[in-house]
Amino acid sequence: MLVLGYMSGTSLDGVDAALIETDGEQVGAFGPSFLSPFSDAERGLIEWATAEALAWNGHGAAPTSFAAVEAVVHEVHMRAARAVIAEAGRAPDLVGFHGQTVLHRPERRLSVQLGDAQRLADALGVPVVAGMRQDDLAAGGQGAPLVPAYHAALAGKLGLGAPVAFLNLGGVANVTFIGADGGLIAFDTGPANGLIDQVVQARGRGRYDDGGRFAAAGRVDEAVLAQLLSHGHFREEGPKSLDRYDFPLEWADGCSLEDAAATLTAFTAESVALAARSLPQQPRLWVVCGGGCHNPVLMQALRDRIGDCRAADDLGLRSDFVEAEAMAFLAVRSFRGLPLTYPGTTGAPAALTGGTLWRPEAAFA
Numbered sequence: 001m002l003v004l005g006y007m008s009g010t011s012l013d014g015v016d017a018a019l020i021e022t023d024g025e026q027v028g029a030f031g032p033s034f035l036s037p038f039s040d041a042e043r044g045l046i047e048w049a050t051a052e053a054l055a056w057n058g059h060g061a062a063p064t065s066f067a068a069v070e071a072v073v074h075e076v077h078m079r080a081a082r083a084v085i086a087e088a089g090r091a092p093d094l095v096g097f098h099g100q101t102v103l104h105r106p107e108r109r110l111s112v113q114l115g116d117a118q119r120l121a122d123a124l125g126v127p128v129v130a131g132m133r134q135d136d137l138a139a140g141g142q143g144a145p146l147v148p149a150y151h152a153a154l155a156g157k158l159g160l161g162a163p164v165a166f167l168n169l170g171g172v173a174n175v176t177f178i179g180a181d182g183g184l185i186a187f188d189t190g191p192a193n194g195l196i197d198q199v200v201q202a203r204g205r206g207r208y209d210d211g212g213r214f215a216a217a218g219r220v221d222e223a224v225l226a227q228l229l230s231h232g233h234f235r236e237e238g239p240k241s242l243d244r245y246d247f248p249l250e251w252a253d254g255c256s257l258e259d260a261a262a263t264l265t266a267f268t269a270e271s272v273a274l275a276a277r278s279l280p281q282q283p284r285l286w287v288v289c290g291g292g293c294h295n296p297v298l299m300q301a302l303r304d305r306i307g308d309c310r311a312a313d314d315l316g317l318r319s320d321f322v323e324a325e326a327m328a329f330l331a332v333r334s335f336r337g338l339p340l341t342y343p344g345t346t347g348a349p350a351a352l353t354g355g356t357l358w359r360p361e362a363a364f365a
């Protein structure tokens with residue numbers, strides 16, 4: 001099948017869209033991909049909804065901002081669809097739609113992704129799979145991370161020898177460890193770029209620490225770093241997952257931008273190192289994807305602590321589209337009733353399928 005996968009991540013940079021050929025077990029050819037960026041107004045609306053979601057916390061009526069964000073999410077996804085479909089010269093057979101996360105509270109079996117899957121299916125005239133975290137959460141899993149099954153398929157496609165690990169550096173960081181026996185262990189390791197982005201934006205110095213230049217010019221505040229690493233997340237055994245806003249940032253008000261960026265870059269690298277130490281074997285190779293692999297200061301900080309780290313691009317993959325591709329792959333698995341999540345990846349009680357299929361209404365199909 002030719003499948004379109006979408007991911008709108010926690011960094012709020014935009015919507016990633018990627019086409020792949022897959023049967024949900026093997027990964028075939030990679031098709032066109034496209035990042036559809038949010039305008040400042042669109043991002044502002046999503047930030048507002050995220051703030052409302054944190055205050056709401058699942059209690060009572062949903063915030064009014066959610067409906068406005070669903071309309072934005074739809075428009076941005078349609079922009080991305082038009083771009084990749086034009087380049088591919090044909091519509092996909094199926095769509096995997098993540099939606100925009102505004103709240104993740106796995107302990108309450110709650111993870112909120114905004115978007116209207118029926119509207120997308122109608123507009124595209126293609127069946128859409130959405131809600132792929134929900135069955136896992138309902139069964140007592142974390143509902144995240146979802147990408148491990150796809151990471152394992154990519155390791156197979158590339159013939160990477162186990163043990164190997166994939167590390168996604170988005171707003172939040174998550175790892176997939178593939179053991180010598182093929183078993184999967186996965187969890188969110190801690191922050192990736194989300195906190196760094198927040199301090200850069202708060203100082204009006206751009207959207208992120210481009211090339212890691214602020215971090216390179218700063219000094220790590222070891223006391224703050226130790227405090228950050230004392231967060232309860234690092235004492236918990238996996239599977240475990242995070243909301244993008246789970247870590248405090250008030251301390252950064254008393255620091256220069258450079259020192260805050262250096263401290264947060266070290267925080268990300270140290271939390272990945274803690275994750276590495278918890279694995280049953282040390283990976284021979286870390287395949288790094290997500291926007292953080294474009295930050296050489298962060299990549300070096302990781303190499304210093306965990307060894308051989310290679311950007312996914314250097315292995316013939318598409319670092320910026322692995323998550324979108326994963327949503328396409330998982331949509332086919334959902335369609336076929338194959339498992340999406342496992343005890344080792346989300347803490348689900350057994351290998352579980354999931355997702356809801358939304359067929360286009362006949363009038364539009």
Ligand SMILES: Nc1ncnc2c1ncn2[C@@H]1O[C@H](COP(=O)(O)OP(=O)(O)OP(=O)(O)O)[C@@H](O)[C@H]1O
Pocket residue numbers: 007008009010011012013168169170171172173193194196197207208209210211212289290291292294295296320323
């Ligand atoms: N050239 C660069 N230098 C430094 N950082 C970069 C660069 N390019 C991207 N980034 C970082 O990567 C982030 C985007 O990463 P990505 O798109 O993988 O996140 P996401 O998918 O939104 O998040 P998540 O995986 O948590 O859902 C940016 O916000 C920025 O912090």
Ligand SMILES: CC(=O)N[C@H]1[C@@H]2OC[C@@H](O2)[C@@H](O)[C@@H]1O[C@H](C)C(=O)O
Pocket residue numbers: 007009010101103104111143144145146147148168170171172173174188241242323
């Ligand atoms: C709730 C949510 O949207 N979580 C994201 C986030 O971004 C990275 C990390 O935290 C990961 O757990 C997840 O995304 C990917 C696609 C996943 O589920 O595998």
